[in-house]
Amino acid sequence: MEAKAHWGYSAEQLEAWRPSLAVTAEQLRSQPAFVLETDRVVGFYSLRVVGGACELDNLWVIPSEGGRGYGRELLAHAAHVARSMGIREIAIDADPNAENFYVRCGATVTGAVPAPIEEQPGRTRPQLRLSAELGDEPNRR
Numbered sequence: 001m002e003a004k005a006h007w008g009y010s011a012e013q014l015e016a017w018r019p020s021l022a023v024t025a026e027q028l029r030s031q032p033a034f035v036l037e038t039d040r041v042v043g044f045y046s047l048r049v050v051g052g053a054c055e056l057d058n059l060w061v062i063p064s065e066g067g068r069g070y071g072r073e074l075l076a077h078a079a080h081v082a083r084s085m086g087i088r089e090i091a092i093d094a095d096p097n098a099e100n101f102y103v104r105c106g107a108t109v110t111g112a113v114p115a116p117i118e119e120q121p122g123r124t125r126p127q128l129r130l131s132a133e134l135g136d137e138p139n140r141r
Helices: 011-021 025-030 070-084 096-104
Strands: 033-037 041-050 053-061 089-093 108-114 124-131
Touching: 033 070, 041 070, 053 070, 070 089, 070 124, 096 108, 096 124
Parallel strands: 053 089
Antiparallel strands: 033 041, 041 053, 089 124, 108 124
16 A cells, blocks of 8 residues: 555545455465565565466555665566466556556556546556566576
8 A cells, every 4th residue: 555655646545446455365375476575575566377367466665665676676576487387478457657667677568448536537557568588587685
């Protein structure tokens, strides 16, 4: 929630999103999920794998830790995990504020879906694809 709030969404909108942003114990048991720690937890990601398809379900970094390469490292690790499962690409349904990050990491924008909210009626969520073949095995922290 802290990372989502960083983008300036209203408290009411954040509360409306809380159920869909919550990570459940069932999700953690049924899908790959990884945490990046330094002296504390700084970020995490999870993948949703159905059949031969893979979607980035979560990728969050604590805002105070932004700009240090942690997001890029988590995404590289996700690509490595997908590749190890024989998956060639990862679908990403991104927050519009994160689009540039994913593009800088090598993802390609494939479209957008309407995602209006009260304060942004024309808001859309970019849809991206990231090749799981990009990059080598990520660094281990």
